Amino acid sequence: MNSPGNEPDPRFTLANERTFLTWLSTSLALSAGGVAMAAVSEDVFVPWMRTVLALTLVCLAALSAAMAYPRWRRVQRALRSATPLPPPAIAPLLGYGVATVAVLAMILILLGR
Template identity: 75%
Template sequence: MSVEGKEPDPRFTLANERTFLTWLSTSLALSAGGVAMAALPRDVFVPWVRTSLAVVLVLLSALAAVLSYPRWRNVQRALRHEQPLPPLALAPLFGYGVAAVAVLALILILLAG
């Protein structure tokens, strides 16, 4: 990123950096959840459902990792030019995606018990 615009307050830059790192941590957690779901024994859940849940979690992980840097860059640019921060357009996708996986896993746990 080129250094154009006014230098923002360091607290805002550091907060933006922490948010970027949090997106990466979230990506790692989603990836670990997907791998854990895929590694479950065959008798836990229906195999295609287990695989589907794992794939959704890993896809959300990849999406979070890929989009974290452009998000950081766009926020930093807005801070430097004293513009409104860009909206987080993917928040509903992540929120609903993780919620759907959790609800489906809960239903499968209850049915297996």
């Protein structure tokens, strides 16, 4: 990345890189969760709800992966120009999305007993 500004402390650059990799790890975990949800036995959840939960997880995974690099770039630019770091715009969507899937799965598990 050839942005104008000062070279930031390597520790901050490496921390930014670790955060980027964490967003990708989160994406992989969400993808795995979506695939696992799609593979759940039909007697656990009704098929349409299983599909909705699986698609929600996979969509959140795609969003996390797609936003990881732009986030890294914005943070790196802020570090170079010594400006405030941008907020992680995707974090609320991922947090609420995963919480929604978890609550729906919990309700479905309880109703299935």
